[in-house]
Amino acid sequence: MLNIDKNDYIYKIYNKSLDLFRYENEINRNRNNESLYYEDLKNGCKQDRVNHKCEIEAKRFCKSIYQNLKMLKAHDVFIFEDNFNEENKKLTCQEKYITYERKEQLLSTINLIMDYQDKNNLVDYHPNVNNISGEIKDIVDKEIKAQQKKKWIFHKQKQEKQHNTADIVKIRNIIHQSLQPYHKDYINSSKQNEIEAYFKRMRKNNGYDQWGKECKTSFSNFLWLPAIFKYSEKNKMYEVEGKLFHPLEQCPELWKLKEELGHLLSYFSKPLQETHSYFKNLHYNLMHDHPESQISSIFDIKSKVDFSQKIHAIVKISEMEIAPNSIYSGQWHVEGFSSDNILYTCLYVIEQDQNLINGKLKFKRTPRSDDFPTPTNSQEEQGAHSYCPSYEYLCDPYKLIPLGSLEIKENLMIIFPNQNIHKVKGIKNMTDKPLKRKIIAFFIVNHEDQPFTVNDVEFIKPINVIKDYRMKDMYERSKNKQTESQSFDYCEH
Numbered sequence: 001m002l003n004i005d006k007n008d009y010i011y012k013i014y015n016k017s018l019d020l021f022r023y024e025n026e027i028n029r030n031r032n033n034e035s036l037y038y039e040d041l042k043n044g045c046k047q048d049r050v051n052h053k054c055e056i057e058a059k060r061f062c063k064s065i066y067q068n069l070k071m072l073k074a075h076d077v078f079i080f081e082d083n084f085n086e087e088n089k090k091l092t093c094q095e096k097y098i099t100y101e102r103k104e105q106l107l108s109t110i111n112l113i114m115d116y117q118d119k120n121n122l123v124d125y126h127p128n129v130n131n132i133s134g135e136i137k138d139i140v141d142k143e144i145k146a147q148q149k150k151k152w153i154f155h156k157q158k159q160e161k162q163h164n165t166a167d168i169v170k171i172r173n174i175i176h177q178s179l180q181p182y183h184k185d186y187i188n189s190s191k192q193n194e195i196e197a198y199f200k201r202m203r204k205n206n207g208y209d210q211w212g213k214e215c216k217t218s219f220s221n222f223l224w225l226p227a228i229f230k231y232s233e234k235n236k237m238y239e240v241e242g243k244l245f246h247p248l249e250q251c252p253e254l255w256k257l258k259e260e261l262g263h264l265l266s267y268f269s270k271p272l273q274e275t276h277s278y279f280k281n282l283h284y285n286l287m288h289d290h291p292e293s294q295i296s297s298i299f300d301i302k303s304k305v306d307f308s309q310k311i312h313a314i315v316k317i318s319e320m321e322i323a324p325n326s327i328y329s330g331q332w333h334v335e336g337f338s339s340d341n342i343l344y345t346c347l348y349v350i351e352q353d354q355n356l357i358n359g360k361l362k363f364k365r366t367p368r369s370d371d372f373p374t375p376t377n378s379q380e381e382q383g384a385h386s387y388c389p390s391y392e393y394l395c396d397p398y399k400l401i402p403l404g405s406l407e408i409k410e411n412l413m414i415i416f417p418n419q420n421i422h423k424v425k426g427i428k429n430m431t432d433k434p435l436k437r438k439i440i441a442f443f444i445v446n447h448e449d450q451p452f453t454v455n456d457v458e459f460i461k462p463i464n465v466i467k468d469y470r471m472k473d474m475y476e477r478s479k480n481k482q483t484e485s486q487s488f489d490y491c492e493h
């Protein structure tokens, strides 16, 4: 069920601020009644002390609420959970995720595909962006510099944290968007002009995307391509129409995987529609409050999307191997660029070694327009703002509103909007052997705004060329981040 965010954070802080304002007024009233002229100096000091006390209390309160929310079971997430208890909001590590009915069939089909990849030299381990070669790095650096000069004058580049998990986690891409993105250099397509026009339009949109995030597009025109899942009235399920994954189209067992993924997405489809009806009309405040926001508009057409007849989904299936005696954590991120137009993530942890423990998937979100109490002109409410953390404070990327977390273990199945940043925290392997987990993700695309799919292109260069280009795409994504703290890599759940 959809665990709705009741928006307690700002509301509670605001009410506390109001209380403190009243408390201060009360003190002042008493002071004025008792006050005599020669005591003013002494009272001035007292006033300072009261102010200081209120400020300290506001900060302490704010911190405690923030800590509290971090411990909750994730809000803004549809959780496939047995006996979901509305009252039980704490993350207890006792969550009972539903076991998907076709799990065994799906798992054995994935294993068949992996065997095929093993035998046909098609195994792909995710490259490390830090290994990028000099030439590609130079090209991307140049492009980014030029774009920044043109567009992001006010955007301050933050000092980047070093984050290299190459020794901790090895990721095998079974199906991955990075091996079949659109790029004009290696495809044939009757829709090439339309796709290039789409990029042009996205780049011109110097504003905010449908989630209120600063619109970020690929400078180098890479587009992650979804597969089409069409609803079949006859079979009462969604079915892959056309291609699923270019490097596997010759695999004789691929039809089985298409069928199983059709079943899985059909299982997701009702909750997806429920999640969409909740989020499609919510309005988000802007993440980066810089001068351009005055003239920019939010480009929001997500409410027009209807998933009842078709779903365009970028499919990803990966196997992660976590090194012995290590702890793996990812970075805060959303999926893709604005140009990839991803609305929701459907995630399923189909397999995870039970000795991989303590992992959490954490979520945070940007303030929404309905977070703030309706402004009135009353002096009391205005005064309360003196103890409210400022808008800027709330929008600090490290101070986004926490939405809680979920325990990462086998059978975790969730849907969440691509507005909310998320990160994997602390998956522990305390054994002496490497341990594995397998995940399936559907990144659901806004097909009204980005209608192009893998069926619209034909790949005309060998896979090695696409792999070389992938480094460029990865490096660019690592530099041209959508959020202040975007992952350097593709998403890692």
Ligand SMILES: [Fe+2]
Pocket: 333, 334, 335, 422, 491, 492, 493
């Ligand atoms: Fe992710």
